[in-house]
Amino acid sequence: MAAGQKDNSTLSLKVSLRRNLLREIEKPVVLESHGGYGAIYERCYAHLVAEGVVFEKDPAKAAVLGRQRPTWAVYEADCVGALAAGVGGHLAVSFFDLDPYGEPWPVVDAIFGSKRPWPERIAVVVNDGLRQNLRIAGGWKVASLEAMTARYGNRALHDHYLEICREMLAEKAAQAGYGLSRWAGYYCGYGQMMTHYAAVLVRNAARSSLM
Ligand SMILES: C[S@@+](CC[C@H](N)C(=O)[O-])C[C@H]1O[C@@H](n2cnc3c(N)ncnc32)[C@H](O)[C@@H]1O
Structure with missing residues (x-):
């Protein structure tokens, strides 16, 4: 696969990582930073999560997302700028889903550097193409x-x-007062170039089992 080409071979892995992580959070309120056409939403969140926030910078895709999820806040926006500005802060988001084609770190920084409600226990799941x-x-x-x-x-x-x-995730989450409580991750996709990881983060509490 050529440099910069998109690897879409890993959807089923993304879905099982998210379904497992959803079990860790009671009544999850989901934020998707990169909504695309909503493939993950359909498989993971549609029947479970009534409230949520999704960003998508492509206008045609954002329109699809708006029709797909009438009870969510759907923003046609660059998620990095919007998250840094606290957009989506009307909800106490407890499940952050980052699915960029490339690197997630500016998104992670934007989330943990922003002013928004911070539940005691949150989950972060990342598809990292870096x-x-x-x-x-x-x-x-x-x-x-x-x-x-x-x-x-x-x-x-x-x-x-x-x-x-x-x-890096532990260091960045610490800025918002969270400690890493659970962790799972693996390489996948063409040439093992995709990295998927999931974390449960707990605020102002003793850290429990690391896995
Ligand atoms: C891997 S796809 C997301 C797939 C999606 N999670 C799904 O379930 O189908 C990445 C998407 O991020 C969008 N995107 C890229 N940069 C973005 C940004 N800075 N802010 C918001 N969306 C962005 C692209 O238009 C693309 O639709």
């Missing part, structure tokens, strides 16, 4: 990984990307 860039260009070329490249070196970033994701 490992493909790491293989091609190395960590020095990826602004959001500069600190980790300096800490662990270029090679480690690709080979141990999943562990680095766990560390």
Whole structure:
């Protein structure tokens, strides 16, 4: 697969990771940062979650999402700017679903740097396409990984990307007062270049079992 090409082979894995994570949160209120045409919503949230927030920057796709989920807040917007500004803060979102084609880190920063209601227990699930860039260009070329490249070196970033994701997510969530309570993740897709991970984060509470 050529650099920058989209890998859509992993939908069933995305769906089972989310279904498992949904069991961790009572009455989840979902925020999807990258709605697309709503494939994940149909398989994971449609019959479970009445309230939610979804962003999609493509106008035609946002229109589809608006028709698909009349009880949700649907924004045709760049999710990074909107999240940083606190958009979606009318709901106490407890389940953040990040499904970009490429890197998720600006989205993670926008979420945890924003003012919004913070439930005691939240879940974050991520589809991360950055490992493909790491293989091609190395960590020095990826602004959001500069600190980790300096800490662990270029090679480690690709080979141990999943562990680095766990560390980065824990550090970023700590800004909003959360500790990592549960973690799961794996590589998948063409050439193992996609990284899927899921975390349960608990605020102001003792951390429980790490997995
Ligand atoms: C992998 S697809 C999402 C698939 C979707 N989660 C689903 O269930 O079908 C990524 C989507 O993110 C959108 N997108 C890319 N950058 C974005 C941004 N900054 N803000 C909002 N949407 C964005 C693209 O238009 C594309 O539809």
